[in-house]
Amino acid sequence: MIKILLMIAGLIWCSGASATTNQVPDFALIDHQGRFHQLSRYADQRAVVVFVCSPDCGAREAALSEIVSLHKRFQGAPVRFMVLVPDSGQTRAGLSDLARRMDTDTPFLLDSSQLVSDALDFTRGDEVLVINPARGDIIYRGGVGLYQGNAMQQALAANLPGMSSHLHYVVHSVVRGEPFIDSPSPSEGEPLVLDQIEEVRAQSITYEHDVAPILIDRCVGCHQAQGVAPWVMDGHRMVQGWSGMIRETLLTRRMPPGQIDYDDAGRFADVHHISDEEMRILMRWIETGASRNESAPDPLAELEPGASEWELGEPDLVIDFPAHKVPANGVLDYVFVPLEIGLTEDKWVSAYAFDVDEKSALHHVIVYTQDARQQRQNASGGGSRTNFGGYAPGRGHIELDPDTGILLKRDMRFMIQFHYTTIGRELTDNSRLGLYFHDAPPAQVLERTAVMNGEFVIPPGVREYPVTAKTLIPDDSYLYSFAPHMHYRGKHIRFRAVFPDGSEEGLLSIPNFQHNWQMVYRLREPVFLPAGTEIVAEGAFDNSRFNPLNPDPSQEVEWGDQVWDEMFLAWMRIGEAR
Template identity: 65%
Template sequence: MQKTLIFLLLWCLSSHSLANRVPDFSLIDQNGRFHQLSRSTDKQAVVILLFDPSDPFGRAAVQEMDRLRERFRGEPVGFQVLVADLAQTRSSLNDLARAMDVQQLPFLLDESQLVTQALGLSRSGEVLVVDPGRLDVIYQGAVGLFNGNPTQQSLAATLPGMSSYLHYILHSVTRGEPFIQAAYALNGPVVNLPALDSVRQEGVSYEQDVAPILKARCAGCHQDGGVAPWSMDGHLMIQGWSTMIKETLLTRRMPPGQVDYNDAAAFEDVNHISDREMQVLMQWINDGAKKSPVEDDPLAGWSAPESGWALGEPDVVIELPEQQIPATGVLDYAFVPVELNLEEDKWVSAFEFDVDNKVALHHVIIYTQDERQQRQNASRGGSRTNFGGYAPGREHIELGSDAGILLSEDMRLMIQLHYTTVGREVTDRTRLGLYFRETPPGQELVRTAIMNGDFEIPPGVREFPVEASVVISEDSYLHSFAPHMHYRGKRVAFTARYPDGREESLLSIPNFQHNWQMVYRLKEPVFLPAGTEIIAKGAFDNSSFNPLNPDPEKSVSWGEQVWDEMFLTWLRLSEAN
């Protein structure tokens, strides 16, 4: 009877009575794969282990995690190793995982150290067991490798093969059974977070530190008439949204750059925020998101330049015909021919869209048509060559200081407009601005495509891989990528395979987001010798765990509507002179 009462008391201390919660977060593992805690709702539990690679206790805990990963294969349990050591890189963690023979475990490098702080982990070898659906903490503490003490012997006797207290917890959770909350000593060293300590010691000012970051990274969209749903028009508004700002930073949802942050430095105009900037914002929010009572608010009354042209007044402004968008329904693509009436050939150095209705306009694609193309397939608008386009997040494209696209005098534009209904009747009168060069550039930009239209994604599949490639026929320079997928697009990465067999990673987008169709322009063009193959490898998520998926019970193939799919990337190249 006494033993029964003790067991019931211990049962009451099980994790089911804990009220602790963790924030959602996103990180990239040693192989460049994106992981977000809240997207693991197909799991009953996700185990997160904080690991210092120099800690022998931590190494033993990692080895146990890998044994448990194999033991619970096929069961709804996920495993992640969190590393906040600033001396580590993804490459070094890849080498470490290989040396420890634990390559199947994702090692998440927390370069900002913000995730480690937010999860409340402090020692190497400490684990969190989390319910990813509710973000509830099931257990926090040591792995508890069994070493033969009486409690362990008692558990192991009833559960053959039991190797650790963590094993016991996962066994209980996956079977819906209560478990004993036992205390195991955390023997690993404290994991220091020097980057956060530095920001904390220096102090953070809203006026001097926070407002400049928000102006540079956020307020261009978060303003009246901008694409964002609320305006950063002063401290009180930002303070009120500070919890949401914190969530979007931890999950990397904003700024909407998508590009792997290790690749960001190679590209122009990416919507990227640095680790230091995130640390400053997070420290300010954690300190209460305060403002000095005696200083002026730098964001009060501030707005981006009034002109619709971020690049200045264009050489030619094309007023697109007003489009009437109904309140509901599915809209076909609209094709609008635009006569340029050029008197001579022109070299385009940049183009920009002044979008009238950013809520309804899904995308624009500009095509060029010379006289021959206008005659070909004339009943369907003629054949055409892709010139460029607009999607949320890419209002303007600059082509480079010595690069341009040729518009010959016999060309016209064919403009494809795609709208989505928004529950009320609206109109749109978008403008296109063209910027010309005064002299011919050294590099004429042309476009080629990497495309795979031969796929069918089965219903409910969470990871459907797809691949495409193109061989570059002559010595060229690569200037930019414009990847395109729809709602089920999950990730895409590009590799150059050179004629000598060497391979080079060019760009990775580990968390593709359909709503942000970016153009990634290289700061320094990449030389591609003739015979180079550019390979695109990606994946679709057609499961119910994809928050954008309109119908996870439907098979999906290539199609122009957003509920169909595409695997397409436009490359801008120039001939190597």
């Protein structure tokens, strides 16, 4: 009967793999629960269903209810459902309320920049895309197509019991690897108005006045000579040549690096964050050709090099690390080296910076202090010591709050831990540490403590292996910063404070942890932690083949020093409340 129906209707019978050659770009967003979603990371799924929800969709759209129903129906099947919300007046809290009212854990992704909705070419408020995430192919674009009495719908429903919509039929077919009727149902929603996108497209955006200032403020710090980035933003032509990659990294939130949850960005100083408006300006400039006024000066080309080779200016004290010869190949153990500081009086450190010579080989440096007592206890492997600070990619310098400092006593020395990795050629690293001091003792002396868990075994191939850690704050204290640390399989991590009265406060969330960027996140305003407060870290590892950084998904993974092992910890700067 279905074959006869198809012949009569003159419809096309297609397979999900080849229904269309149209493609969508990779993209990433955070959902209403603070979880990170990236299209390409669902490459093991047969399909990703993206439904765009107009501003009032939660109030009246039956199509949204169908999406929620299908999400529940296909639990465990190789298909993911997402609701994309490009409403400039919506909030994540509002979406959380909507999800609670609908009793669903379907991800609601707030597209606050509206760039993803625009890149996916949505035009109506209840349109749906079914995407092959491995290739970015569009399997289906159209309406949800609720079965509501149409003769064709009735015929399909009669022959496919339980079907509730054309989308249901498409997803059912794709999951089973079966062909389906390529007859898109029309979208019945209102035209989708991307007001923020329209506003930026109505502007006259220029490289000189609009784009270059954003690049200087957000990007040039890394994209400069001797910087950590792989290319230098030294002029328009270079940026224009990389404009396609810039677009990709903005849509996938890969750059700026080390991003925390957007909702947390205003709470922290010195974070790598780019605003929605700035992203829209860059994307508009790129889509119109990434050109410039050739007769006007190029702001990037005219940038003057800093007066000092140090990021924070000339240090008060420079400590030269011993030269380290790194072989071309092999696995290198940690190296501990004692270094005298040479102080004649106590000093309070206001900031420190690393001048790293061989960034490609120096994986990290951890600086410890040892007072006279600890030096007498100097056993093998670095001996008794107190953590001072460290370097890792993305953490080249640390500035402390103006009224805080780290005490260096005159009888202290440093114990330096070096970790090098081989890169296929021999080299010699000559790195340095620069210290900056307060002129007078600060109001608050900072100490370091940690929350960590080393008792985990990550099974091979698992995509989401949860790990938690807790630490108790014994005295009234203020919390100033976090420095989370995981290795290649680190996926996400968040922190909260559980106060003695049972109340809680979220402190920091990193939905898309990246081992290549080991950041320090410094609070603009310290958080008071009464004695007995518990700091809880909750995170997960991805040991699957879909983690692009995973060195070997076939291996069971435990705590260990090397990057192919794992760690789960975060250093915190705290100061005793006075």
